[in-house]
Amino acid sequence: MSDSNPPDTSAPTGQEGQWFGFRPVDPAAKSGLVRAVFDSVAGKYDLMNDLMSGGIHRLWKDTLIDMVAPKAGMxxxxxxxxxxxxxxxxxxxxxxxxxxxxxxxxxxxxxRDRAIDRGILSGVDWVVGDAMRLPVAARTMDAYTIGFGLRNVTHIDEALAEARRVLKPGGRFFCLEFSHVVLPVLREIYDVYSFNVLPKLGRMVAGDEDSYRYLVESIRRFPEQNALVKRIEAAGFTSVRVRNLTGGIAAIHSGWRV
Structure with missing residues (x-):
């Protein structure tokens, strides 16, 4: 296993804003650092997702949509x-x-470019905004999803509070995120792959090894499954559940807004 993987890397509850991967930072600077990462990888983001996960991220997203259960007018x-x-x-x-x-x-x-290429010219509004200060009116949404984004937020609890604010009563919250592997054998293989292979893949394909090293480190800093359940409940959601995917490499957390 790579010796760049400390035995305990998760950030204490509420202190994730003090870390950018394994690097301590001023919380006021974290959002800018995150934007810089995704500015760098945006053009290769989807290709890298396929390469990094062997395409499995597509199945995870399909599972998420199965749980959302879209309906007309939703x-x-x-x-x-x-x-x-x-x-x-x-x-x-x-x-x-x-x-x-x-x-x-x-x-x-x-x-937006992908939507145009697919002939999707209506039904989607594209907005630049912060998960902690959403440019969306209160109680207007039937469902809220955040895929592979919550771990990059400076203050997770503020983002969860915003999710509850924008949902209608009876609305559903869903978070798809890389999580903590629950199978010991898979965990060791995943650690070696994450720390030794993914950054090099980022360098070869996206020309950016550092950004993909950050993405690996940010996964290890993210709360484990049950800890995140408690924080979602503390934000005011009920019937909070977690569904592990691929042995806990990813997980979907869900809850109801009342």
Whole structure:
């Protein structure tokens, strides 16, 4: 196993803003650092997702949409959804309007271009905005999704509070995120792959090894599954559940807004 993987790397509850991967930072600077990462990788983001996961991220997103269960007239806010993967799935499954909100303008531009290429000219609004200060009115959305974005937020609890604010009573919250592997054998293989292979893949394909090293480190800093359940409940959601995917490499957390 790579010796760059400390035995305990998760950030204490509420202190994730003090870390950028394994590097301590001023919380006021973290959002800018995150934007710089995604500015750098935006053009290769979807290709790298396929290469890094062997395409499995597509199955995870399909599972997420199965849980969302889109219906005609149902509105979705997809946060950190810049390139449109979740939004397009929602529309293809019969959902109503989608607002895609991402903190990085270059990611939003990629998503808009992909929508045009697919002939999707209506039904999606593209917005640049922060998960902690969403440019969306209160109690207006039927569902909220955030895919592979919550771990990059400076203050997770503020983002969860915003998710509850924008949802209608009875609305659903869903978070798809890389998580903590629950199978010991898989964990060791995954650690070697993550720390030794992914940054090099980022250098070869996206020309950016450092950004992909950060993305690996940010996964290790993210709360483990049950800890995140408690924080979602503390934000005011009920019936909070977690569904592990691929042995916990990823997980979907869900809850109801009352």
């Amino acid at each position: 509105t979705l806010l997809d946060v950190a959804g810049g390139t449109g993967d979740i939004a397009f799935r929602f529309l293809n499954r019969g959902g109503g309007g989608v607002v895609v909100c991402d903190i990085t303008e270059s990611m939003v531009r990629v998503g």
